[in-house]
Amino acid sequence: xxxxACTLNVRVWRxxxxxxFREYEVPRLESQTVLDVxxxxxxxxxxxxSYRFACRVGMCxxxxxxxxxxxxxxxxxxxxxxxxxxxxxxxxxxxxxxxRDLVTDMTPFFEKWQRARGRFQGGHTRRDDFARVxxxxxxxxxxxxxxxxxGCGVCYSACEVVAWKPEYLGPAALNxxxxxxxxxxxxxxxxxxxxxxxxxxxxxxxxxxxxTERCPKQISPTAAxxxxxxxxxxxxxxxxxxxxxxR
Amino acid sequence: MSPRAQVLLxxxxxxxxxxxxxxxxxxxxxxxxxxRNGLSAAExxxxxxxxxxxLAFYLVFVASVAVHAPIGLRAILAEWxxxxxxxxDLAMLLVGGLLALWGARAVWAVFA
Amino acid sequence: MKHDFRARNHPAYWAFLAHRVSGLLLALFLPVHxxxxxxxxxxEAVLDGFLRWTEHPLAKLGEVILVLALSAHxxxxxxxxxxxxxxxxxxxxxLAALAAGLSLAxxxxxxxxxx
Numbered sequence: 191x192x193x194x195a196c197t198l199n200v201r202v203w204r205x206x207x208x209x210x211f212r213e214y215e216v217p218r219l220e221s222q223t224v225l226d227v228x229x230x231x232x233x234x235x236x237x238x239x240s241y242r243f244a245c246r247v248g249m250c251x252x253x254x255x256x257x258x259x260x261x262x263x264x265x266x267x268x269x270x271x272x273x274x275x276x277x278x279x280x281x282x283x284x285x286x287x288x289x290r291d292l293v294t295d296m297t298p299f300f301e302k303w304q305r306a307r308g309r310f311q312g313g314h315t316r317r318d319d320f321a322r323v324x325x326x327x328x329x330x331x332x333x334x335x336x337x338x339x340x341g342c343g344v345c346y347s348a349c350e351v352v353a354w355k356p357e358y359l360g361p362a363a364l365n366x367x368x369x370x371x372x373x374x375x376x377x378x379x380x381x382x383x384x385x386x387x388x389x390x391x392x393x394x395x396x397x398x399x400x401x402t403e404r405c406p407k408q409i410s411p412t413a414a415x416x417x418x419x420x421x422x423x424x425x426x427x428x429x430x431x432x433x434x435x436x437r
Numbered sequence: 438m439s440p441r442a443q444v445l446l447x448x449x450x451x452x453x454x455x456x457x458x459x460x461x462x463x464x465x466x467x468x469x470x471x472x473r474n475g476l477s478a479a480e481x482x483x484x485x486x487x488x489x490x491x492l493a494f495y496l497v498f499v500a501s502v503a504v505h506a507p508i509g510l511r512a513i514l515a516e517w518x519x520x521x522x523x524x525x526d527l528a529m530l531l532v533g534g535l536l537a538l539w540g541a542r543a544v545w546a547v548f549a
Numbered sequence: 550m551k552h553d554f555r556a557r558n559h560p561a562y563w564a565f566l567a568h569r570v571s572g573l574l575l576a577l578f579l580p581v582h583x584x585x586x587x588x589x590x591x592x593e594a595v596l597d598g599f600l601r602w603t604e605h606p607l608a609k610l611g612e613v614i615l616v617l618a619l620s621a622h623x624x625x626x627x628x629x630x631x632x633x634x635x636x637x638x639x640x641x642x643x644l645a646a647l648a649a650g651l652s653l654a655x656x657x658x659x660x661x662x663x664x
Contacts (some may be wrong), residue, residue, distance in 0.1 A: 259555030348556060354516040388440035389515070393447040396512075396569075397632050399561035399642075412561075413637035419447075420634065426444040433439055451633070454626050461623045465655055468616065473662050476603055478596035482589065506576045513573060536579060543586035 198273065200227055202239065203281040206288050211279070218276065224264035225253050228280060228292065241292040248406070251342025255292050256281040261347040263406050283347035285360075299343050302359045307385045308366035311378035321375045332372040336365045336414050338407045345401035345411055357390040361401035361411030364392050368414035371421060383418075383425045384432040392418040438526060446508055453505040460498040485547040492548045499540030507533040564645035568625035571618040578615060613660055620655035624648035 198218050201211040214231050225243055232239040243253040248266040255264050258272055258279050269278065286294035314321065323330055345361040346352055352360045367386050370376050386392050392415045401411040425431050438446075471480060485491045507529040514520045514529075589596040602608060628644040635641070 259553045261556070350557075351516070384440065388443035389438075391440070393444060396565050397561065397629060398565045399559070400556065402642075403559050403561070404556070410637065412632070416633045416637060422444055423448050426441050426448070431441045431444065433441065451630065454630060458623060458627060458630075461619060465616070465619060465623070469655070469659050469662055472612075472659065476600050478589065478593045478600055482593055482596070502579065506572075506579065509572050510576055513569065536583075539580060539583040539587070542590070543583040546587045546589040549590075 198276050198278055200278045204291050222269045224257050224267045240290045251340045254342045254344050261344040283343055285347050285352045299346055302363045306359045306363035306367045307382040308363050312375055313377040329372040333369040336369045336409050344404050348400040348404040351394050358394045359391055365411040365414040368418050383422050386418055387422045387431055449504055450508040453501045456501040495544040503533045503537035560645045567621050571622040574618045616659040617656040620652040624652045
């Protein structure tokens with residue numbers, strides 16, 4: 191590997207919605223991650239830079255940003271892998287309101303999670319015996335395929351339907367709904383299927399698969415949403431959907 | 438439009454798609470075959486005039502298209518323009534009606 | 550900054566775009582198609598007169614594009630029906646390639662028959 195540039199030319203989004211890119215020169219190091227680059231800028235060049243991170247080892251999803259146009263976990267993104275020559279472009283996640291610089295407001299993301307009824311509702315009490323769920327049953331395998339989601343927002347940021355239709359619940363919320371619909375202990379199935387039905391729900395998905403392409407945990411929200419489409423259609427045909435699902 | 442109606446609209450789109458898959462396959466094969474020695478009215482009409490099976494086939498084709506196309510257009514307009522809601526739904530209903538009407542007229546034209 | 554072409558550059562997205570654009574093209578073409586065939590109501594000679602316009606090279610090009618659009622929309626649609634109605638499998642991601650291949654084959658068959 192010869193004559194690799196010793197500095198990176200990094201464009202970073204500064205400000206709010208109507209902000210702009212500002213350029214920084216950052217020393218290029220071996221095994222550097224994009225999070226390292228952002229940290230360097232904030233500590234050594236411009237302390238006013240706002241950004242989020244926590245675990246920095248690919249477990250929490252807090253450091254998700256748009257890197258050279260694609261949403262990724264910056265702590266798990268090696269500069270060597272994504273740099274365009276010696277250029278990097280770092281921006282906040284798409285489809286979310288910008289708080290400042292690289293920080294987005296995750297409120298709409300989690301609001302939609304709630305709207306999709308992405309919360310477990312059980313029917314047992316502490317006096318009942320444990321539920322027995324065979325791990326190799328079809329339902330449990332469906333749930334397991336999507337259960338590792340940590341709500342990082344990368345899929346939501348990648349989804350173009352979210353960009354076109356602000357009311358669309360989005361891949362993460364729908365993926366969570368799918369894991370719960372397949373959870374045999376859950377008792378909220380009917381309301382949940384109603385919540386994810388229609389133009390703002392699973393039927394808005396056009397299988398573009400940006401979500402599946404970008405998920406850092408290799409989850410396929412497209413698969414989950416396809417499953418929901420089938421179940422919701424069946425429920426609609428049987429007249430089982432609620433007209434005004436409560437939140 | 439209620440969520441249930443939206444779901445049924447989606448279902449109708451997929452169902453008509455399944456029907457169209459067969460119709461289009463037949464139509465494509467026919468077109469590729471028919472174009473072999475040039476296109477002429479005599480050749481087309483020779484196949485369709487007074488032919489009840491072709492009439493039935495094309496009427497089913499037209500009906501499926503009249504269901505399928507407006508629902509697709511509705512999604513495109515709602516996503517790529519600012520048009521939403523009742524007026525869009527009514528406009529698409531109109532499009533479906535017109536396609537059915539003109540299509541039926543065209544089918545009759547080559548059958549009668 | 551927004552999700553741009555760099556992130557859209559993968560097969561499932563091209564499949565979506567091809568499907569949507571071909572569908573739009575067909576939807577716009579259909580009224581013309583119905584009108585043209587409806588000319589037969591005025592007699593065979595009138596239809597023949599219209600068909601003579603299709604001899605023009607530009608018309609031939611248009612026809613090839615339409616056949617490609619039709620087969621692309623058909624194969625892409627079959628792909629979507631499989632994605633949505635069959636339980637998910639890994640090979641379903643490769644359906645886009647299959648759809649593209651079949652579509653091109655149909656277009657080619659048409660083109661060869663034109664010559």
